[in-house]
Amino acid sequence: xxxxxxxxxxxxxxxxxxxxxxxxxxxxxxxxxxxxxxxxxxxxxxxxxxxxxxxxxxxxxxxxxxxxxxxxxxxxxxxxxxxxxxxxxxxxxxxxxxxxxxxxxxxxxxxxxxxxxxxxxxxxxxxxxxxxxxxxxxxxxxxxxxxxxxxxxxxxxxxxxxxxxxxxxxxxxxxxxxxxxxxxxxxxxxxxxxxxxxxxxxxxxxxxxxxxxxxxxxxxxxxxxxxxxxxxxxxxxxxxxxxxxxxxxxxxxxxxxxxxxxxxxxxxxxxxxxxxxxxxxxxxxxxxxxxxxxxxxxxxxxxxxxxxxxxxxxxxxxxxxxxxxxxxxxxxxxxxxxxxxxxxxxxxxxxxxxxxxxxxxxxxxxxxxxxxxxxxxxxxxxxxxxxxxxxxxxxxxxxxxxxxxxxxxxxxxxxxxxxxxxxxxxxxxxxxxxxxxxxxxxxxxxxxxxxxxxxxxxxxxxxxxxxxxxxxxxxxxxxxxxxxxxxxxxxxxxxxxxxxxxxxxxxxxxxxxxxxxxxxxxxxxxxxxxxxxxxxxxxxxxxxxxxxxxxxxxxxxxxxxxxxxxxxxxxxxxxxxxxxxxxxxxxxxxxxxxxxxxxxxxxxxxxxxxxxxxxxxxxxxxxxxxxxxxxxxxxxxxxxxxxxxxxxxxxxxxxxxxxxxxxxxxxxxxxxxxxxxxxxxxxxxxxxxxxxxxxxxxxxxxxxxxxxxxxxxxxxxxxxxxxxxxxxxxxxxxxxxxxxxxxxxxxxxxxxxxxxxxxxxxxxxxxxxxxxxxxxxxxxxxxxxxxxxxxxxxxxxxxxxxxxxxxxxxxxxxxxxxxxxxxxxxxxxxx
Amino acid sequence: xxxxxxxxxxxxxxxxxxxxxxxxxxxxxxxxxxxxxxxxxxxxxxxxxxxxxxxxxxxxxxxxxxxxxxxxxxxxxxxxxxxxxxxxxxxxxxxxxxxxxxxxxxxxxxxxx
Numbered sequence: 004x005x006x007x008x009x010x011x012x013x014x015x016x017x018x019x020x021x022x023x024x025x026x027x028x029x030x031x032x033x034x035x036x037x038x039x040x041x042x043x044x045x046x047x048x049x050x051x052x053x054x055x056x057x058x059x060x061x062x063x064x065x066x067x068x069x070x071x072x073x074x075x076x077x078x079x080x081x082x083x084x085x086x087x088x089x090x091x092x093x094x095x096x097x098x099x100x101x102x103x104x105x106x107x108x109x110x111x112x113x114x115x116x117x118x119x120x121x122x123x124x125x126x127x128x129x130x131x132x133x134x135x136x137x138x139x140x141x142x143x144x145x146x147x148x149x150x151x152x153x154x155x156x157x158x159x160x161x162x163x164x165x166x167x168x169x170x171x172x173x174x175x176x177x178x179x180x181x182x183x184x185x186x187x188x189x190x191x192x193x194x195x196x197x198x199x200x201x202x203x204x205x206x207x208x209x210x211x212x213x214x215x216x217x218x219x220x221x222x223x224x225x226x227x228x229x230x231x232x233x234x235x236x237x238x239x240x241x242x243x244x245x246x247x248x249x250x251x252x253x254x255x256x257x258x259x260x261x262x263x264x265x266x267x268x269x270x271x272x273x274x275x276x277x278x279x280x281x282x283x284x285x286x287x288x289x290x291x292x293x294x295x296x297x298x299x300x301x302x303x304x305x306x307x308x309x310x311x312x313x314x315x316x317x318x319x320x321x322x323x324x325x326x327x328x329x330x331x332x333x334x335x336x337x338x339x340x341x342x343x344x345x346x347x348x349x350x351x352x353x354x355x356x357x358x359x360x361x362x363x364x365x366x367x368x369x370x371x372x373x374x375x376x377x378x379x380x381x382x383x384x385x386x387x388x389x390x391x392x393x394x395x396x397x398x399x400x401x402x403x404x405x406x407x408x409x410x411x412x413x414x415x416x417x418x419x420x421x422x423x424x425x426x427x428x429x430x431x432x433x434x435x436x437x438x439x440x441x442x443x444x445x446x447x448x449x450x451x452x453x454x455x456x457x458x459x460x461x462x463x464x465x466x467x468x469x470x471x472x473x474x475x476x477x478x479x480x481x482x483x484x485x486x487x488x489x490x491x492x493x494x495x496x497x498x499x500x501x502x503x504x505x506x507x508x509x510x511x512x513x514x515x516x517x518x519x520x521x522x523x524x525x526x527x528x529x530x531x532x533x534x535x536x537x538x539x540x541x542x543x544x545x546x547x548x549x550x551x552x553x554x555x556x557x558x559x560x561x562x563x564x565x566x567x568x569x570x571x572x573x574x575x576x577x578x579x580x581x582x583x584x585x586x587x588x589x590x591x592x593x594x595x596x597x598x599x600x601x602x603x604x605x606x607x608x609x610x611x612x613x614x615x616x617x618x619x620x621x622x623x624x625x626x627x628x629x630x631x632x633x634x635x636x637x638x639x640x641x642x643x644x645x646x647x648x649x650x651x652x653x654x655x656x657x658x659x660x661x662x663x664x665x666x667x668x669x670x671x672x673x674x675x676x677x678x679x680x681x682x683x684x685x686x687x688x689x690x691x692x693x694x695x696x697x698x699x700x701x702x703x704x705x706x707x708x709x710x711x712x713x714x715x716x717x718x719x720x721x722x723x724x725x726x727x728x729x730x731x732x733x734x735x736x737x738x739x740x741x742x743x744x745x746x747x748x749x750x751x752x753x754x755x756x757x758x759x760x761x762x763x764x765x766x767x768x769x770x771x772x773x774x775x776x777x778x779x780x781x782x783x784x785x786x787x788x789x790x791x792x793x794x795x796x797x798x799x800x801x802x803x804x805x806x807x808x809x810x811x812x813x814x815x816x817x818x819x820x821x822x823x824x825x826x827x828x829x830x831x832x833x834x
Numbered sequence: 835x836x837x838x839x840x841x842x843x844x845x846x847x848x849x850x851x852x853x854x855x856x857x858x859x860x861x862x863x864x865x866x867x868x869x870x871x872x873x874x875x876x877x878x879x880x881x882x883x884x885x886x887x888x889x890x891x892x893x894x895x896x897x898x899x900x901x902x903x904x905x906x907x908x909x910x911x912x913x914x915x916x917x918x919x920x921x922x923x924x925x926x927x928x929x930x931x932x933x934x935x936x937x938x939x940x941x942x943x944x945x946x947x
Binding site for chain 2: 529530531532533534537538556557558559560561562564565569571573813817818819820821822823
């Protein structure tokens with residue numbers, strides 16, 4: 004870069020010398036020129052041999068989205084046109100405050116009247132062995148970018164140390180340039196200073212999805228290599244190969260020059276509200292300064308500082324009051340925004356919106372009706388709006404209900420009334436982000452006849468996904484129809500506005516793993532649900548996560564918690580399993596012994612061909628089960644929303660009319676399906692001929708044997724509303740009958756609503772639907788069967804045996820026993 | 835510890851969260867001791883005002899328990915049936931001292947009589 008003439012003849016103006024040709028130095032000059040272009044003669048010294056460019060855009064240059072010319076802020080013409088002398092590539096190495104001169108490394112000495120230090124910051128290099136090896140660089144200037152581009156051309160592995168803003172942008176760029184990138188981050192969460200744990204996790208998932216390896220909680224021990232970098236060794240001994248190592252662990256204010264000149268320096272060069280240092284002739288601005296104890300490493304504070312600085316230079320001082328900062332990550336396709344304080348704590352309220360289908364996480368932190376922080380992931384469109392409210396300390400109590408939905412909703416006029424806010428929205432305002440439905444589309448679908456929330460969800464899909472816009476859609480219904488709105492879909496219970504199907508879909512879509520998580524994500528209105536929703540949620544999670552979900556005993560109805568049927572007097576009845584209704588002397592003897600030993604007042608044969616022992620006390624249950632287990636019997640699940648019994652007739656083995664081995668098939672079916680949890684109880688029967696002695700046509704799944712094979716019937720019920728089965732199909736072999744049974748059970752398990760028997764379920768969805776899924780779709784049938792068998796591999800574990808072994812003894816034993824007669828003797832029971 | 839006024843029945847941790855344990859009282863009904871999600875402990879006679887269901891076997895949610903027999907909801911703090919149902923179960927004062935659960939002796943005797 005050529006030097007402009009330093010001192011034009013006859014110029015008697017004060018000389019402003021600027022050390023630093025970066026963003027702060029040049030911005031300060033721009034602000035000054037905007038106020039009084041003729042006031043100072045200006046000379047700028049820059050360490051880099053180039054004109055002023057936008058440093059924060061280096062990431063897009065590395066990523067190949069921009070070139071250097073695109074990020075130049077002021078080109079050579081700007082310096083010339085404004086009479087600014089630029090000394091580029093020859094850094095200032097000394098300041099003589101007494102003589103009021105600066106001296107460059109090249110030996111140029113220049114006098115000043117006012118001096119502005121804008122030296123920015125230096126990348127922090129962690130002091131590990133190997134840090135000076137060729138191939139270890141920082142990410143600070145255009146030279147670093149050139150080094151990275153050259154390395155990327157050669158390909159291979161790169162390691163980025165530091166999972167903050169800069170490190171991730173470097174990793175993204177290198178990855179796009181074809182390098183295999185590993186990010187090493189000391190902390191457990193990426194960008195932990197800007198993001199909370201939830202957003203950090205989403206970010207990590209996204210980056211890993213793009214092929215980067217992200218190691219969190221990883222501490223660098225040394226950089227290894229012989230003559231050039233070859234890899235990075237972690238403290239746990241892991242060695243990661245690398246031909247390029249980028250250190251992006253942080254920056255430090257560049258203060259050496261100022262400190263050598265004797266200026267007051269803390270963490271940065273200390274300045275007052277007018278950016279004046281301890282020497283009135285010397286000013287400082289940007290990342291190199293410390294103002295009111297704060298040091299900034301982001302660009303926004305710099306604009307504020309430069310304004311105050313220029314006001315002071317033209318003697319109209321205003322004063323800088325510090326900055327609140329916000330952050331956006333410049334990784335294309337991954338939108339991250341954070342501002343303010345998101346650590347939470349006393350008096351802070353979190354407003355959270357999660358939309359798994361769009362990969363959106365929004366969290367706004369409010370304290371005393373003011374926004375104090377915001378973290379946005381996936382949808383950062385409202386970042387600036389939240390930031391603005393935060394900076395202005397605006398009272399958001401009137402906006403609170405709609406705040407999280409963003410400016411379009413919350414500021415849509417009449418903010419106190421959500422209905423008015425919705426009315427004020429324009430027709431093209433997006434109502435449902437999940438399905439991209441605008442207000443106009445919702446209204447038109449209501450006008451065309453969708454008169455309920457369910458109907459709107461069914462037609463234009465608004466609010467059919469995450470449900471966060473349900474309130475808005477309901478308001479649109481009310482606005483459009485007045486009193487004609489039909490009541491919404493039947494909700495699960497009073498704790499939620501969602502119906503069963505919505506909840507199940509979201510559990511799967513958002514991969515939810517616990518009842519509290521469902522309640523949190525689906526905005527439950529009660530802290531821990533009720534006796535209607537808790538058992539349902541427990542079942543839905545159990546069904547969605549076989550083998551994985553930890554059953555919540557406190558969300559089970561008493562019978563399933565106690566593995567026996569509670570009776571009106573508080574005692575229990577016990578039904579051991581008898582496969583297919585078959586029994587033998589050993590089992591019968593054991594049952595007889597139990598009846599006598601525990602004084603059971605009654606034994607009865609049940610409608611499902613089992614023996615039911617009545618009047619067993621809660622405390623005696625484990626002992627009863629132990630005795631029954633000893634005779635080879637397991638729980639009959641007569642108490643559960645699960646397979647009850649498989650009822651059979653004697654079939655071809657004995658019966659003169661029998662066409663197939665119905666008892667044998669019944670035993671096989673029961674062995675396959677016992678122990679599975681279902682939306683409601685489930686009964687099966689196998690009849691050996693069309694005389695149907697096992698009453699298979701009023702069971703949930705009924706098999707009627709015929710000469711040519713097996714008729715499979717579904718959806719029967721012998722309860723209050725007797726319903727005969729629908730014929731599902733006819734199959735030729737036992738195996739096909741078993742496979743179809745498994746597939747049918749799984750379809751019911753996955754799609755039946757909790758406490759909905761197969762009969763009302765089939766009335767609701769239609770037998771034709773079930774036929775399509777089970778009969779017509781062979782691949783679908785097989786997949787359902789496979790899912791059922793997989794799930795069964797975790798559920799066929801006798802709960803009685805576990806309890807007899809002492810598991811969950813607290814369910815059976817009292818906590819203490821109090822005997823008033825003996826002067827209040829109190830016995831503690833241990834457990 | 836047990837005194838003339840209070841019966842020490844065990845550690846708070848022995849009661850499952852959102853669950854219940856019982857204290858057997860010879861010659862009377864059990865006392866059901868509940869622990870809510872928020873960690874509060876309540877004691878009621880283990881008998882629903884409706885058909886005498888064992889409240890200790892019900893689902894605890896919020897500050898209420900649902901009777902296992904017919905799903906009546908009973909307030910843990912007042913013993914009153916909630917919603918449309920009418921009826922009341924005697925309550926027993928509880929206090930926690932150093933992690934121990936103490937129930938009122940007089941109320942226990944009265945409730946179980």
